[in-house]
Amino acid sequence: MNFCPNCGADRIEKIIPPDDNRLRLVCQNCQTVHYRNPKIVAGVLPIYGDKVLLCKRAIEPCKGLWNVPSGYLENKESAEEGAAREVWEEALGKVEITGIHAVYSIARISQVYVHFLGNLIDGKFGIGEESLECKLFSEEEIPWSEMAFTSSTFTLRRYFADRKAGVTQTHLGNYPEEK
Ligand SMILES: [Zn+2]
Incomplete structure (x- = not known):
């Protein structure tokens, strides 16, 4: 950040403000x-x-690999609104969200994934602009070695394990995963 978004001055410095304990970008x-x-x-x-719906990414990072439909929240949007929007943008599908499934943190890069479960309405979907392909997979068909992100692998493994056990629960995960 070179110019202050508030006043336009080019006097941004990294300092610890009074009453704080971390370095911040402060306009002088x-x-x-x-x-x-x-x-x-x-x-x-x-x-x-x-089956579950996955999307093959048409954009970097991890172009050509499969992912649970997800993306950055936009401003003024709830987590569940953003999640449903991503399913529409990536797979032209509409979902009825049934609950929260996983909160997966990657502290190293300051990202938190929030994954919900949802019913794909009427089983209808297409291929959104950000996808090369979208497909319904049974557990046996999941391309585990071609997954884009560890958050997707985490969510899928927990989902199938829960389904076998006949339970619905929320999972907390961190990257790297503890064994
Ligand atoms: Zn300023």
Whole structure:
């Protein structure tokens, strides 16, 4: 950040403000503290019968690999709204969200994934602009070695384990996973 988004001055410095304990970007002209906080990625695992919907990414990072439909939340959007929007954008599918499935933190890069479970309405979907392909997979068909992100692998493994056990629960995960 070179110019202050508040006053336009080019006097941003990294200092620890009074009453704080971390380095922050502070404008030396208007004294505004420009906080940088983690990003939330919201997504849904769309379910239809015994299958789940995954998308093959058409964009970097991890172009060509499979992912649970998810993306960065937009401003003024709830987590579940953003998650459902991502299913529409990536797979042209509509979901009825049934609950929260996983909160998966990657503290190293300041990202938190929030994955919901949702019913894929009428089993209908297409291929959104950000996807090369979208497909319903049974557990046996999941391309485990071609998954884009560890958050997706975490969510899928927990989902199938829960389904076998006949339970619905919320999972907390961290990268790297503890064994
Ligand atoms: Zn300023």
